[in-house]
Amino acid sequence: MASKVSLLPKDTGSLSRGVPPARTGTLFVMGSNGGMSVAPDADFAVLFGRNEPDVHVCVGVGDTCVSRRQGVISHTYARWVLTNTGKLPIRFPGSRLVLSGDHVELAAGYTPLFIVSPRQEHLLEVRIAASAQPPGPGADAGQAAREAYEEDTHDRDARELSAEERLVLVCLGRRYLRNDPQPQPLTWAQVAFELGELRPAERWGPSRAAHIVSKVRTRLSREEGVPGLVEEEVPQPVGNALNHNLITDLLVTTTLTKADLALLDDDTDCPAQAQAQPAPEGSR
Structure with missing residues (x-):
């Protein structure tokens, strides 16, 4: 396991500039305080959120609108799958939103993800080393079932509607x-x-x-x-x-x-x- 899961120090730099040599299909995730790389056969799901003791990659540190465990990236049917286990949406480049409880397959290459919080969006960088593996028959993120929301996670101000x-x-x-x-x-x-x-x-x-x-x-x-x-x-x-x-x-x-x-x-x-x-x- 140690050789298949590695920590990335904070000074690694942006994943948009590339990643160290790695097996095809290797996942790289970078947050505000560093990140990690995970081989596709490591049987390891990457948790991310604001609370460092509870997750592997921090994002939105200090912003209590971001969940302690905002999401998870797991390897299922030969594809990496993002699941939003928090309450805030996760935005892909453009306007596509992954809502609470939803999951979506991640494409090979670089993908910046944004946790949409009230006053700002928090960047989570993801990069998957190019892989020739075909898509699997589907994506099952059961291992990342939604967790109960934390009492000290603040809700956004919902609009009043009749x-x-x-x-x-x-x-x-x-x-x-x-x-x-x-x-x-x-x-x-x-x-x-x-x-x-x-x-x-x-x-x-x-x-x-x-x-x-x-x-x-x-x-x-x-x-x-x-x-x-x-x-x-x-x-x-x-x-x-x-x-x-x-x-x-x-x-x-x-x-x-x-x-x-x-x-x-x-x-x-x-x-x-x-x-x-x-x-x-x-x-x-």
Whole structure:
């Protein structure tokens, strides 16, 4: 085991510049206080998070919004798999978010990962020595099952939403919550159709859904200072940018989580949520 798992000192430098000679498929992970390398056959899962005694690689030290154990990288079916065991999202380059409880295969080469915390993003560098091994039949991160969250880990300030707003926004952003690789918000017609199917006793139309979401965007822009939610702040053509920015904020603040997808199930599965809904509004 000693020859297959090695520590990387803090002064190793960025993994973007390369890594020492290693077997193909070897994992390198670098955090704020150093890192480690792990051979693919070491049977060793790399834990990362803010609390040094609890993890192998530190990230977000001193930021109590980051979980003590924010995530794990394990080798499964000939691939390295990242699992988010914390509460904050983990962002890949670009806008793809790995939400709490989700897992994703890591590609060979260099991948900077970002723990999305309230005031900053914490960098975790990952590099996998190029490997010719084909993908396995799937990725099972069972050994990295989600752990109970620590009492001294601070939640981000979740946005306040009414039951009706939450229902519409979960429907609008369900592709994000289901971890589509390049998600986009549903159209207003799609939202109205799905909510009409879900709740046929209520009158749902595209304008009603759009009005509810517009009120949320305006409120969060004015009261919370969330950027990119009003047209004046987004370059033309606006397209889906306003709703994309809104959904991203709700995910990053953990206002919406994968558990909210239960709202899109039949009402008989969640009667408490159905009772929480306000009286139907008229057509807008």
